[in-house]
Amino acid sequence: MKLKAAKNIGIIAKHIVLPSSTNEIELLGILSHLNLDPHVHGVIVQMPLDCVNSINSNLITDSVFPNKDVDGLNSRNQGKVAVGDLATGFLPCTPSGCLELVKRSGTKIEGSHTVVIGRSRIVGTPVSELFKWHNATVTTCHSKTKNLDEVVANADILVVAIGQPNLIKGEWIKKGAVVIDCGITSIPDATRKSGSRLVGDVDFEQARKRASWITPVPGGVGPMTVVMLMKNIVLAAVKAARTL
Numbered sequence: 677m678k679l680k681a682a683k684n685i686g687i688i689a690k691h692i693v694l695p696s697s698t699n700e701i702e703l704l705g706i707l708s709h710l711n712l713d714p715h716v717h718g719v720i721v722q723m724p725l726d727c728v729n730s731i732n733s734n735l736i737t738d739s740v741f742p743n744k745d746v747d748g749l750n751s752r753n754q755g756k757v758a759v760g761d762l763a764t765g766f767l768p769c770t771p772s773g774c775l776e777l778v779k780r781s782g783t784k785i786e787g788s789h790t791v792v793i794g795r796s797r798i799v800g801t802p803v804s805e806l807f808k809w810h811n812a813t814v815t816t817c818h819s820k821t822k823n824l825d826e827v828v829a830n831a832d833i834l835v836v837a838i839g840q841p842n843l844i845k846g847e848w849i850k851k852g853a854v855v856i857d858c859g860i861t862s863i864p865d866a867t868r869k870s871g872s873r874l875v876g877d878v879d880f881e882q883a884r885k886r887a888s889w890i891t892p893v894p895g896g897v898g899p900m901t902v903v904m905l906m907k908n909i910v911l912a913a914v915k916a917a918r919t920l
């Protein structure tokens with residue numbers, strides 16, 4: 677078990693590394709302890725689970741108490757986002773990071789046509805819901821969507837979370853659009869010391885010529901995700917203090 681302390685902001689992060697031989701019952705037991713520990717304000721289980729046993733990951737995310745679910749991934753918190761209650765639960769970190777980035781660009785979300793590519797539980801689905809409740813008209817695309825280029829061409833705001841390097845071509849993008857790239861894939865690169873580099877889902881070099889704002893990978897959505905996680909943890913601690 678690694679222990680990291682960030683004393684200047686008063687957050688203590690415990691990083692618990694379990695062996696890949698851990699089974700579902702054991703993991704549920706550990707989560708139950710963390711759920712009941714009053715000194716723990718937030719719990720996230722890093723996905724995907726790297727485990728030799730088959731573990732139902734939805735069961736795991738749903739077993740974190742909703743008031744400690746700083747990832748915003750359990751069904752209760754996701755349901756709140758889906759029906760427009762954006763105030764009483766936790767917003768999922770990557771989606772709220774995307775929202776923050778678009779807001780900071782000064783772009784009006786209300787009335788925009790926002791196109792979301794991807795419908796995962798962790799990014800695509802909650803991004804669609806969040807932008808819908810910020811009064812965007814949202815189109816959600818996925819692997820079965822036809823004529824993706826034509827849909828993308830109509831996007832004032834484009835959020836991509838599909839995990840396929842350079843899937844979105846620069847020439848598809850509407851002039852002046854805001855492009856948020858949530859993709860983060862490691863590809864081999866012999867020119868790097870590490871032998872690999874991170875790329876997004878958007879052809880950045882071409883897309884930047886058309887977009888008014890665009891997020892790079894790395895250095896875009898990833899760090900914002902971390903910021904939103906910190907925000908949720910502070911919120912969780914404040915909520916816990918209020919109920920004392």
Ligand SMILES: Nc1nc(=O)c2c([nH]1)NC[C@@H]1CN(c3ccc(C(=O)N[C@@H](CCC(=O)O)C(=O)O)cc3)C=[N+]21
Binds near residue numbers: 724874896902
């Ligand atoms: N329960 C759960 N919640 C998550 O939020 C979650 C998860 N599981 N599993 C893995 C993914 C991935 N993820 C990232 C967050 C920040 C960066 C990030 O800050 N990346 C830097 C680059 C870091 C580097 O250079 O290695 C960047 O984009 O600039 C990356 C990836 C959160 N995830």
